Amino acid sequence: MTDSPLYFKYHEIRNRTLALINFLQDEDCCVQSMEETSPVKWHLGHIAWFFETFVLQHYEKPYKPFHEHFAPMFSSYDKAGKTHPDPKRGLFTRPALGEIRKYCQNVDARMGGVLVLAEQDEMLRMLIVLGMHHEQQHQELILTDIKHLFSQNPLYPSYRSFSPDSPSCPGANLPLLEWHQFTGGLVEIGFEGEGFSYDNESPRHKQFIQPYSLATRLVTNGEYLQFIEAGGYENPVLWLSEGLDWVKSNKRYHPLYWRADKNEW
Ligand SMILES: [Fe+2]
Structure with a gap:
């Protein structure tokens, strides 16, 4: 057994x-x-x-x-x-x-x-x-x-600490970020095949999607910081209007959990 x-x-x-x-x-x-x-x-x-x-x-x-x-x-x-x-x-x-x-x-x-x-x-x-x-x-x-x-704790405890130089630090030795282009069109989405799926992952069905790009890896905090410093949170070209309204009315200029200490994040 x-x-x-x-x-x-x-x-x-x-x-x-x-x-x-x-x-x-x-x-x-x-x-x-x-x-x-x-x-x-x-x-x-x-x-x-x-x-x-x-x-x-x-x-x-x-x-x-x-x-x-x-x-x-x-x-x-x-x-x-x-x-x-x-x-x-x-x-x-x-x-x-x-x-x-x-x-x-x-x-x-x-x-x-x-x-x-x-x-x-x-x-x-x-x-x-x-x-x-x-x-x-x-x-x-x-x-x-x-x-x-x-x-919520003024001591800002870390769940787990990594030295930035450690090879096991998430984000260490990442390859260059590149973009893959996809044409979109009529595609099939939803679970198909053997094994487990939740009920909201099916039935498999057709969906029309616009052309899009996907990065070859996840974005890093450092790259996201470049987005912030380039004015990404104020640039209407990068937001749907509802999202930009929310950002402005809630005065958000960085992600939740980011904290500026003097001039350093
Ligand atoms: Fe549960």
Whole structure:
């Protein structure tokens, strides 16, 4: 059982989630910095809740939840039962992070028994794969939410530090940015083929698109700074009118999270 690709993938994704949290202090994991974000430890409990609710509740015999009050605390879907209001997730000082880690470990151990059955049960396999993609969505949310939280702190903590000279620093040794031209026209978009997709990625359909260019790599902060210094935020040629109105009325001259310290960014 432990050599099945699904079992391996399940644990690979969970290890990635736990590795993301390892850069943080316990206190970082408890706070909710705005209504649209969630504390890191809520994300972790919610990931376990998802597998418990949508997989174990249907396939574990007998089903025994880790804690009877965790479901409404870590649910985000009213359809799956009573749900605690989203903006108040930061009030959960309890359960402590350590207890939520135990919740995850408990769900993992119980999932071990169910993962064996997935080889012969296509619906079960699909639910587990959905849970894994759901967990990866929350990996992204953990990072976006912690970024907003840290931006509110006068110490401006770094999630992770890189020396600019280090070869592992994102953006080090990048090739020259070049543009590829595409003619556009009638194209097919949407998911097609084997494997997982979300329902909003299908059906595959035709779409007309204008000619466009795509860069050969992501833009760097340094290149974006050139855009700012060249007056990019005030140049109407580069904006749709609604976007430019928003930029002007909100007095935005640089991206969120950019901060000028004396004359340096
Ligand atoms: Fe979710």
